[in-house]
Amino acid sequence: GAVVSQHPSRVICKSGTSVKIECRSLDFQATTMFWYRQFPKQSLMLMATSNEGSKATYEQGVEKDKFLINHASLTLSTLTVTSAHPEDSSFYICSARDWVDQPQHFGDGTRLSIL
Amino acid sequence: ILNVEQSPQSLHVQEGDSTNFTCSFPSSNFYALHWYRWETAKSPEALFVMTLNGDEKKKGRISATLNTKEGYSYLYIKGSQPEDSATYLCAFMYGNKLVFGAGTILRVKS
Numbered sequence: 001g002a003v004v005s006q007h008p009s010r011v012i013c014k015s016g017t018s019v020k021i022e023c024r025s026l027d028f029q030a031t032t033m034f035w036y037r038q039f040p041k042q043s044l045m046l047m048a049t050s051n052e053g054s055k056a057t058y059e060q061g062v063e064k065d066k067f068l069i070n071h072a073s074l075t076l077s078t079l080t081v082t083s084a085h086p087e088d089s090s091f092y093i094c095s096a097r098d099w100v101d102q103p104q105h106f107g108d109g110t111r112l113s114i115l
Numbered sequence: 116i117l118n119v120e121q122s123p124q125s126l127h128v129q130e131g132d133s134t135n136f137t138c139s140f141p142s143s144n145f146y147a148l149h150w151y152r153w154e155t156a157k158s159p160e161a162l163f164v165m166t167l168n169g170d171e172k173k174k175g176r177i178s179a180t181l182n183t184k185e186g187y188s189y190l191y192i193k194g195s196q197p198e199d200s201a202t203y204l205c206a207f208m209y210g211n212k213l214v215f216g217a218g219t220i221l222r223v224k225s
Contacts, residue, residue, distance in 0.1 A: 004158070034212065043217040044204070100211065103149055103161030
């Protein structure tokens with residue numbers, strides 16, 4: 001089946017650091033990639049949708065300047081948490097899809113801890 | 116605000132038991148409903164994409180039904196096994212994106 005690779009799986013860093021998370025589709029071309037955040041005991045919350053070669057579409061309440069998304073190719077999207085603070089600590093997970101009628105294929109997620 | 120509700124929140128069953136859980140979603144502007152299984156330390160795995168009212172899909176011992184008029188989908192697991200232990204997520208397709216429920220946590224004891 002389709003494989004999506006996400007790394008790093010775990011990041012612990014100091015407040016003020018910027019952190020980049022990569023999401024790669026390994027065996028298919030992902031026209032659309034999604035970035036989610038999950039708070040403890042809550043559902044996956046969509047942060048933004050990114051289409052290759054165009055600007056990401058952010059959900060209401062998600063700061064574009066805080067969470068920078070780049071989708072430069074059909075197989076790679078990156079999420080950069082800029083100047084991270086403890087309240088940005090969370091579980092971030094990406095998914096990728098080729099056609100709208102297809103299911104999304106998820107990465108393993110990144111546990112971000114900001115000290 | 117789009118609401119996707121899953122019940123129960125968690126379920127503990129014995130090996131061999133059959134079980135089912137529910138996903139409720141808005142009945143208007145329906146396009147598709149997705150089911151995913153998310154095992155601990157793994158990535159969510161797609162189970163079904165359901166699009167037609169009355170649809171029933173099956174994958175091994177797992178099956179799902181869809182009622183778009185009343186806005187619900189059931190997921191059934193026949194003869195649960197310990198390896199079925201996971202969080203089962205449903206997601207309602209809204210435009211180009213998925214709105215997820217909080218999931219049902221299933222634990223199967225051997």
